[in-house]
Amino acid sequence: MPTSVILPTYSIGGWSANVDDDYGCRWVVTSQTLHGGAGRKLHATERPFGMGAYRARSYLTARSDIVQGWCQAPDFAGAAAAQDRLRGLFPDGAQLALVKADGLSTRQLLVELNSDAVKIEGWADAQGFDWQLPLYAADPRWLDTTVQTAGPVVVGGPSTDGLDWGGGGLDWASGGLDWGLSGNGGVLSLSNVGTAPTWPVFTIAGPLLNPMFTNPATGDQVAYTGTVEAGQTLVIDTSPFTRSVALNGVDRFGFLASAQWIEIPPGGQVTVQFSGTGAGTVTATWQHAYN
Template structure:
């Protein structure tokens, strides 16, 4: 049973909305569904079709409900604010049920708020999740670039020998979870100062390398799902520039496998101010 439904942070099941409305969810269809796209080939002069390979398609989700208000003016104002939630971009649609909190990223197709009377409205929402994956709770981790200076030989000789580790060979790491049933892409940022950073996923062999310097006050934003890499300033993050041409990669852009993985990074230097940040999820399901 669904206990809450939120679009862009607006709770469509709230006992008291920002303008005092009492929202009730009546229907939610398509949330837990999988649509498979298949290309079945008929068997010539035989019964049936050949087995096909299916791929998960976009998911259509519809929801409807009502909202009641003590103040007619509040009802009229929030009706307009509800319709304004139907923006042009992809937005999180979050459901909370007995198993926890789950998120899909959706485009709003229609959002209507019809007047029943001056204190009640009836709303209907239709969205499409182009990405059919359902995500669990968000997670975050960060790590600096650790280094241990080499100490050379010590006499008398001791065993085991410890020569120390060069900065460019010292991986720091963030443990990333995936308790779900399918892989997913994290989002990664590197804050400078750092030169030629390399991010790896040892479990799969994935590797992303940036050639260049991320200066102090700058950060490198790696959107693994869209394969976009932007260099920007913390003081003006919206004015970043694409540096995809300075990036090389191996594998699937750090796709986190089922069971989780470890995101590691190295660089040609190990400034204590440099850091790696990873935004991920506790799991992803199809």
């Protein structure tokens, strides 16, 4: 297991930096652009006959980062093997989690190799090399590796207690009004202590017909048309970077009747009402997000 020599440590797959690794190599980061945060995409048009500009909401840009440093190996063969491990980090072009641990928190950024190649410059003694790793993150947010959870809660339904006017008026013969317990439920409270927005994943267990999620503050709704049978699981991922709808692993995105995605704002919280017909439950999961 790699041993930390400097904080923070960085790891991608089986490779780590600011550590002594399992092969006797010391990897040290000398510079990086990971800590500066993502930029902003501005949407503005100059006002032709007035002061200033017309603008719309700005958004975080994707990130292009450089991590560079040096590696010292025990011998020539160890240095050659270390170079191979670095070049082979992204063998199939997929995104991998870059995990940063600073002793206080552990966060991850999904990255892939940028269009530039990994740069390696060997030392004169052949027992080490300088390296540079160009990275690209389509999702610019750092996510806590700890997953937050709310639920499971039972589907909410209309309240059946209260006043029943169906008999033509109030019947006081029984001694007055008995409000009983509210039949409403299915309320989830989701909070995000980070500095960037994040989005929940809803996991619904049947039996349930036409599950729906509503943000009462905005009226936004995510509504699924169809049945989730007992023993089945419907997963709705609301993140714009991984958005999907799957019933027992089978794509059901086309079954959404409404897709007004529910965002958990930075430094805030959102209340979500879960409703439908049946006795199903839902669990929400999400991660705090940071710029």
